[in-house]
Amino acid sequence: MRYELDARRMLCPMPVIKAQNKIKDLAVGDILDIFCTDPGALNDIPAWARINGHVVLETSEQDGDIVVTVQVNE
Amino acid sequence: MEEQHKAVALISGGLDSMLAVKVLQEQGIEVEGINFYTGFCVEGHTHAIRNKDKDKQKRNNALWVAEQLGIKLHIVDVIQEYKDVLLNPKHGYGANMNPCLDCKIFMVNKAVEWVKENHKNGFDFIITGEVIGQRPMSQRKQTMPIVAAESGADDILLRPLCAKNLPATKPELEGWVDREKLHDFSGRSRKPQMALAKKYGFTDYASPAGGCCFLTDKNYSDKLVDLWKGRGSREYEMDDIMLLKVGRHLRPKGEYKLIIARDAGESKYLEGYRKQYTSIQATSHNGPLALIDGDIDPEDYSHAASIVARYGQGRDADEVEVLVSIPNQEKQNLKVQPLSSEQVLEDWHI
Ligand code: SF4
Numbered sequence: 420m421r422y423e424l425d426a427r428r429m430l431c432p433m434p435v436i437k438a439q440n441k442i443k444d445l446a447v448g449d450i451l452d453i454f455c456t457d458p459g460a461l462n463d464i465p466a467w468a469r470i471n472g473h474v475v476l477e478t479s480e481q482d483g484d485i486v487v488t489v490q491v492n493e
Numbered sequence: 494m495e496e497q498h499k500a501v502a503l504i505s506g507g508l509d510s511m512l513a514v515k516v517l518q519e520q521g522i523e524v525e526g527i528n529f530y531t532g533f534c535v536e537g538h539t540h541a542i543r544n545k546d547k548d549k550q551k552r553n554n555a556l557w558v559a560e561q562l563g564i565k566l567h568i569v570d571v572i573q574e575y576k577d578v579l580l581n582p583k584h585g586y587g588a589n590m591n592p593c594l595d596c597k598i599f600m601v602n603k604a605v606e607w608v609k610e611n612h613k614n615g616f617d618f619i620i621t622g623e624v625i626g627q628r629p630m631s632q633r634k635q636t637m638p639i640v641a642a643e644s645g646a647d648d649i650l651l652r653p654l655c656a657k658n659l660p661a662t663k664p665e666l667e668g669w670v671d672r673e674k675l676h677d678f679s680g681r682s683r684k685p686q687m688a689l690a691k692k693y694g695f696t697d698y699a700s701p702a703g704g705c706c707f708l709t710d711k712n713y714s715d716k717l718v719d720l721w722k723g724r725g726s727r728e729y730e731m732d733d734i735m736l737l738k739v740g741r742h743l744r745p746k747g748e749y750k751l752i753i754a755r756d757a758g759e760s761k762y763l764e765g766y767r768k769q770y771t772s773i774q775a776t777s778h779n780g781p782l783a784l785i786d787g788d789i790d791p792e793d794y795s796h797a798a799s800i801v802a803r804y805g806q807g808r809d810a811d812e813v814e815v816l817v818s819i820p821n822q823e824k825q826n827l828k829v830q831p832l833s834s835e836q837v838l839e840d841w842h843i
Contacts, residue, residue, distance in 0.1 A: 430735060431553060432530055432553055432555075433530070435568055436530060436568050436569070456765075462552055462553070463553045463556055466552070466560055467566070470559050470566055471565055471566070
């Protein structure tokens, strides 16, 4: 399943916390697109994912938002 | 096979907790980290709002530390619960609005809860990077047992960097950890930590000057106290504490204050608040965006606008046109004369 998370206007580490809490409820293989506006998320979400064993499939920009796509792995 | 005992470490992002974890990893103990976000934590990213800091490294130090150590990190949002710690600290405040001792007790208590929840996975003790005498308020010989007792952690709280100066804890008594290989650091000197960092090959670690959060900062604390005074209540929301980190804050009248962006980066950040706050920005000249926080009398819009105009390129003009945007209301165009620097009174600055 593919899900979306709105973390716009949140400053780090809130987007990471929101992503972490959402991913807790997802199944292995699920994909989460996290929409952020704090550029810090480009660094923090991938760092969080690496530490916790998840995979960042892509980081992109869409209409001024930063989108980090994570696949749940553990 | 001998049972594997695991520890959860309070990770602030600083060197001490990083070393504390490493000391235990050297003994073969598996550690996971926990980091609490109070809303006041020092974050590189909030500095990144400003243009001039754009090149500064953007990283979350707690995540960075965890990655260096190869441990998992759980970041916990404690913004709501932390309000009670900040507003009613049993042990009082430090030099500024920092309730460090209560804060430590609160965080260790949260870690105790976490250990209970994760006991089935082998977690049975807590470690911190505390060092006796390192910090005047929270890390003294007398406060170490207070943290252990009031947090409910008691003998499952181990401080690897100064354990030898303290009574043995359960992990030491039960032989899960070799007390001999722990440390006896004490005092304000950072030399022992730096030597240990060198031994482990840690470089590039963060060393925040004050502490782990904005509450140790005088300027920030002053703004927080002013906010409470201006509102006549000590309530605060996440937006309030974020906005205290941005812009210059001026209170020309008791009822309201102005938050004036200091550069384009801050203006852009404040844009996000225009739906919630009345905002002022010059239209005839380039100038910063300003938010109004508080109950402003509409008669004061002109005065507020003349202050804001002072900080834009129209500061020397006879007249500046400004737009006042009030959420869910008609926008107002005003023409004002910018105040001179003498007219912007010193005691308006918070
Ligand atoms: S500096 Fe801030 S986060 Fe650190 S112990 Fe003190 S109050 Fe808590």
